[in-house]
Amino acid sequence: MQPEQDLLPNMLLSDLQTGERGVVVRVAGHGAFRKRIIEMGFIKGVTVESIQNAPLNDPIKYRIMNFEVSLRRSDATKIEIVGEQEAEKEIVNHDDFQPLDAPDCDAMHHIAEERGKTINVALVGNPNCGKTSIFNIAAHAHERVGNYSGVTVDEKVGTFEHGGYTFNLVDLPGTYSLSAYSPEELYVRKHILEKNPDIILNVVDGSNLERNLYLTTQLIDMDITMVMALNMYDELQRSGDKLDISQLSNLLAMPIVPTTGRNGDGIGRLFDKIIEVFEGTNKSDKSDKSTNFRHIHVNHGKELERCITSLRTELRDHGFSDTLSTRFLAIKLLENDKQLEHYTSEHDPDGSVLKMRDDIGSEYLKANHQDIESAVTDAKYAFVRGALAECYVKNEKSTLHAGTDRIDALATHKWLGYPLFLCVLFFTFFCTFFIGQYPMDWIEALFGWLGSLVEKAMPAGPLRSLLVDGIISGVGSVIVFLPQILILYLFISVMEDSGYMARAAFIMDKFMHHMGLHGKSFIPMIMGFGCNVPAIMATRTIEDRKSRLLTMLIIPMMSCSARIPVYVILTGAFFGGVKAAFIMMGLYLIGMVMAVLMAKLFSRFFVKGESLPFVMELPPYRMPTAKAVLRHTWEKGKEYLKKMSTIILGASIIVWALSYYPTHENPHYQAEHSYMAQIGKAIEPAMRPCGFDWRQSVSLLAGVGAKEVVASTMGVLYSTGAELSDLSDGTDLSDKAELSDLVRNNMTPLSALSMLLFILLYMPCVSTIVAIKNESGKWKWALFTVAYTIILAWVVATVFYQLGSLIL
Numbered sequence: 001m002q003p004e005q006d007l008l009p010n011m012l013l014s015d016l017q018t019g020e021r022g023v024v025v026r027v028a029g030h031g032a033f034r035k036r037i038i039e040m041g042f043i044k045g046v047t048v049e050s051i052q053n054a055p056l057n058d059p060i061k062y063r064i065m066n067f068e069v070s071l072r073r074s075d076a077t078k079i080e081i082v083g084e085q086e087a088e089k090e091i092v093n094h095d096d097f098q099p100l101d102a103p104d105c106d107a108m109h110h111i112a113e114e115r116g117k118t119i120n121v122a123l124v125g126n127p128n129c130g131k132t133s134i135f136n137i138a139a140h141a142h143e144r145v146g147n148y149s150g151v152t153v154d155e156k157v158g159t160f161e162h163g164g165y166t167f168n169l170v171d172l173p174g175t176y177s178l179s180a181y182s183p184e185e186l187y188v189r190k191h192i193l194e195k196n197p198d199i200i201l202n203v204v205d206g207s208n209l210e211r212n213l214y215l216t217t218q219l220i221d222m223d224i225t226m227v228m229a230l231n232m233y234d235e236l237q238r239s240g241d242k243l244d245i246s247q248l249s250n251l252l253a254m255p256i257v258p259t260t261g262r263n264g265d266g267i268g269r270l271f272d273k274i275i276e277v278f279e280g281t282n283k284s285d286k287s288d289k290s291t292n293f294r295h296i297h298v299n300h301g302k303e304l305e306r307c308i309t310s311l312r313t314e315l316r317d318h319g320f321s322d323t324l325s326t327r328f329l330a331i332k333l334l335e336n337d338k339q340l341e342h343y344t345s346e347h348d349p350d351g352s353v354l355k356m357r358d359d360i361g362s363e364y365l366k367a368n369h370q371d372i373e374s375a376v377t378d379a380k381y382a383f384v385r386g387a388l389a390e391c392y393v394k395n396e397k398s399t400l401h402a403g404t405d406r407i408d409a410l411a412t413h414k415w416l417g418y419p420l421f422l423c424v425l426f427f428t429f430f431c432t433f434f435i436g437q438y439p440m441d442w443i444e445a446l447f448g449w450l451g452s453l454v455e456k457a458m459p460a461g462p463l464r465s466l467l468v469d470g471i472i473s474g475v476g477s478v479i480v481f482l483p484q485i486l487i488l489y490l491f492i493s494v495m496e497d498s499g500y501m502a503r504a505a506f507i508m509d510k511f512m513h514h515m516g517l518h519g520k521s522f523i524p525m526i527m528g529f530g531c532n533v534p535a536i537m538a539t540r541t542i543e544d545r546k547s548r549l550l551t552m553l554i555i556p557m558m559s560c561s562a563r564i565p566v567y568v569i570l571t572g573a574f575f576g577g578v579k580a581a582f583i584m585m586g587l588y589l590i591g592m593v594m595a596v597l598m599a600k601l602f603s604r605f606f607v608k609g610e611s612l613p614f615v616m617e618l619p620p621y622r623m624p625t626a627k628a629v630l631r632h633t634w635e636k637g638k639e640y641l642k643k644m645s646t647i648i649l650g651a652s653i654i655v656w657a658l659s660y661y662p663t664h665e666n667p668h669y670q671a672e673h674s675y676m677a678q679i680g681k682a683i684e685p686a687m688r689p690c691g692f693d694w695r696q697s698v699s700l701l702a703g704v705g706a707k708e709v710v711a712s713t714m715g716v717l718y719s720t721g722a723e724l725s726d727l728s729d730g731t732d733l734s735d736k737a738e739l740s741d742l743v744r745n746n747m748t749p750l751s752a753l754s755m756l757l758f759i760l761l762y763m764p765c766v767s768t769i770v771a772i773k774n775e776s777g778k779w780k781w782a783l784f785t786v787a788y789t790i791i792l793a794w795v796v797a798t799v800f801y802q803l804g805s806l807i808l
């Protein structure tokens, strides 16, 4: 895995100074533009000399193969080269180059050759067509796959070797179209246009061709080099549908390789094909027919084509070059694409292109009684249907998804869907907490043993106290929850991969709408049970800005797994078995109810705007693969452990130090006067109404860094306290009491419940706050979240505690 990097990181032709030479590595950009450049002679491995390149000079003059050519500066930025200076630097760094005897370009050629061995590929396709599965297999990566739309919200880059080439593979978010309606669509479009990948790998769900090929038609408009992965090929075969692949490949004028992303079938061949196409595009001679696919236009029908052509001519007359396919631009302008309108008006300040666009649009409307935007969509679907009519026979008697229909009769039933969903939730939490208890006990015993071992082996003093009370008990009190977190993630993964999560979102849609949210908001909310940070990032799949912001603001109400440790300690201390499971589930439900109330409140008063209707996609159920589920679960577990070894270790040490110092001979005096106690006591008055003493107050305060720290702080504070009181009444220190016992001695059930509520609701951890800031784009909303959660937690806990004290 590599961080996101620019796909043209090296020197560009436009950087070449007058008199300098360079060797061409690759020509980016697409279609007609690229062809023109290549035909001018700018092909891989050719030496270019800049004859005249002054900063304000446009075009720039070059000598190439003894011809002089001039290129626009903007075109020259699409050509990657190796320059002389670069080559010299490499020679210094590399032993395998001989110093230049002749000032020839050997080194430059060598480096260009090496760099030309890199192919940048971007995965583009509908949500849920298997892009991430292919990405994972190809790049040996561990990204999460999920059987619902919108799992990939960011791009992932993987690097691997295949067939003598290095591939930079980018997994982009799934989109149905390339209009500018959702952030993903814009994102994918921007990536294609700005990062100029060498090949677009269009992944297509073979069991859902018509809709998937719609996106393909838009990619064809962009005039880019494409290879198609016909994925879900196993399902296509099982369904009994007949598809003539070579015919489809001819019609669409692109190579098609059947693949099965789930088990990796065909993926090797897919990348062989990509290499073949890549090598083909770098040749300027057209004799090699096998790899040179012609470029087709998606025919939109006579009338529309006329509109497209006249707008395209107008664009060209205004100096729009084919760097961005003018055909694509013309079509998108006819579709009233806001972003490309903006782009156009930047390059055409007097607005005549857009004026012409408007005229064409209104004329079309008058003549055809249909707006041109929907006409374009219809024409594209007509093209796809036409193509499929020639090469595809659907098996009407297919039983492939009959199982899906049967399960959905229950899972999305008007009434039965809800109890089923509640049962699934209950089963999930029951397994998490009940089964998780066993490994948890073992880990707890292990840490207890470790603590007493160190205690026996070392003399008393700050170091021993740091190890035993700080590190071992702090980190230990959090690490014991690893099994439960893994189990919870296992369930979430299975629900996602099987497709049930999408049903949950579907049946929740009606409720969600009442709150000004989307059914789609539900998936990030459920993900919030794992960790709020990815959940907030997952809101990107919600097209509607208002719903998206609202969802972000209420995700902190979703009880993340970091809160599990302290829940377990508190419920375990006062309530056992089934009662504990119910309380735990109650907490999750209260969080959800609060989320509903807050969403309603905010959509009424703070977050303005309309919400749009949408279609929720229900993919067929698929048996999750064990590999994917386990990998996903483990990835999360690893993140948890990583957090443990950094933030939580650090926080444990700080908390320990604050409670150990200043030291005093009298242990009681020290316990009451440590820095920690001082802080706790300072805020205690404010927390009294909720029923918290200073230790609880301090623990809550410490949890702001990461929620797990609430548990570890209690671990440290109560064990220091116990040790000191143990000292005074002479009991055996090495017999380390369990934290639960300590808690039981220091809290009442009522204050424990009040604390559970407070922890559920109060301010999100620092990472979540930052995530809200990043995703909403404003600190305002992050701070708003901090403020409302603290107030809400305090009010709810206080009301609960005060009423409880009255009744009990």
Ligand code: GDP
Pocket (backbone or CB within 6 Å): 125, 126, 127, 128, 129, 130, 131, 132, 133, 134, 144, 145, 146, 147, 148, 149, 150, 151, 152, 174, 231, 232, 233, 234, 235, 259, 260, 261, 262, 263, 497, 498, 622, 624, 625, 628
């Ligand atoms: P993405 O949204 O395009 O990234 O799709 P994912 O890679 O997350 O896959 C969506 C679902 O389809 C997952 O449940 C995969 O296990 C499943 N899947 C992916 N490729 C195939 C395939 O070729 N055949 C079958 N049967 N399932 C697949």
Ligand code: MG
Pocket (backbone or CB within 6 Å): 131, 132, 133, 144, 145, 146, 151, 152, 174
């Ligand atoms: Mg994906």
